[in-house]
Amino acid sequence: xxLSTVILPIHARAAAVxxxxxxxQLGFHTAYTYDHLSWRTFRDGPWFDAxxxxxxxxxxxxxxxxxxxxxxxxxxxxxxxxxxxxxLDDISDGRLTVxxxxxxxxFDAAVLGEPPLTPKRRADRFAELVTHLDLLLRxxxxxxxxxxxxxxxxxxxxxCVQRPRIxxxxxxxxxxxxxxxxRHGQSWVTTGDPTLEEDATAExxxxxxxxxxxxxxxACEADNRDPASIxxxxxxxxxxxxxxxxxxxxxxxxxxxxxxxxxxxxVHAPIPDTQFAMDEAVYEGIAGLAPSLADV
Numbered sequence: 283x284x285l286s287t288v289i290l291p292i293h294a295r296a297a298a299v300x301x302x303x304x305x306x307q308l309g310f311h312t313a314y315t316y317d318h319l320s321w322r323t324f325r326d327g328p329w330f331d332a333x334x335x336x337x338x339x340x341x342x343x344x345x346x347x348x349x350x351x352x353x354x355x356x357x358x359x360x361x362x363x364x365x366x367x368x369x370l371d372d373i374s375d376g377r378l379t380v381x382x383x384x385x386x387x388x389f390d391a392a393v394l395g396e397p398p399l400t401p402k403r404r405a406d407r408f409a410e411l412v413t414h415l416d417l418l419l420r421x422x423x424x425x426x427x428x429x430x431x432x433x434x435x436x437x438x439x440x441x442c443v444q445r446p447r448i449x450x451x452x453x454x455x456x457x458x459x460x461x462x463x464x465r466h467g468q469s470w471v472t473t474g475d476p477t478l479e480e481d482a483t484a485e486x487x488x489x490x491x492x493x494x495x496x497x498x499x500x501a502c503e504a505d506n507r508d509p510a511s512i513x514x515x516x517x518x519x520x521x522x523x524x525x526x527x528x529x530x531x532x533x534x535x536x537x538x539x540x541x542x543x544x545x546x547x548x549v550h551a552p553i554p555d556t557q558f559a560m561d562e563a564v565y566e567g568i569a570g571l572a573p574s575l576a577d578v
Contacts, residue, residue, distance in 0.1 A: 283536060284546040285572040286312040288351060288517070290321075290553065291330040295338065298330075301551060302339040305346055308569035312347035312379060313339065314548060319357060319390040323556065333366050340374035347377045351517055351548070352453045352471065354385030355411040357394055361436045364418035367448055368438055376443035381471055382415070383453035384408035405458045406430070412452065412462050419447035451515055455494055457501075464501035469513040469546070473520040484523045484535075488542060491516070495543040515546040519558060526560045529567035536571070540578040547575075 287310045289301045305313040317332035336348050371378045384404045410428040422439045452467035463470040475490035499509035525535040552560040
């Protein structure tokens, strides 16, 4: 199991540089950031652009992988996104992963004035984003027309440093999203089961994740893909586990999810007085588990 972190894009340059460099020094596999225009309780505070944040992170690190968790079509178009990602892959010398999700009806869904979409229509739009982006990052000259997105002689030259393209980490729990992950994803991302009640237990959460993994594997098999060829990423912070009270508690949670088939577990860098508050010593201790978890 790999151990990664999330650094929210809330820090001005000096503090941000320190956070990204610290993530590399602590030995995390990947450091991700959220790709939103605003987010929940952070809506009225500092919040910087995700892709420019990753460009800055790439310039001050050398081995740490970087990525988004996740980029959505709420305010991204595949043509311009492909150009941005190609550039980031070059800046980072091939250290980039792009997380992709359908987007919700939250804060940045309405900021451009678009009418709200039903879950089905969001799934339709997401399918177009993923399939168009896959094509744009693989080929240098693309024309494709869709219901939501169109590209006319779009150039993505010289292409990605990573071949055949930047890895996709596809966030999904529904059947259509899981099929997209199976067909286009190098990784699949879950935050657990969003339909569970607030008083759900850790056992109920883990049972739901086990069912998600089983559905992912079935989608891979239906697409004639080896299920072992796709990584399974768990973004923590939204589970009914008290994982961050101690290093030992986190290790127990990580190992329990490894048994479910999770291959990468992602921890938020501590932010005091928020839902991501954590003792800094615990965070550093969690990072120190990376060598032992690598064998799980």
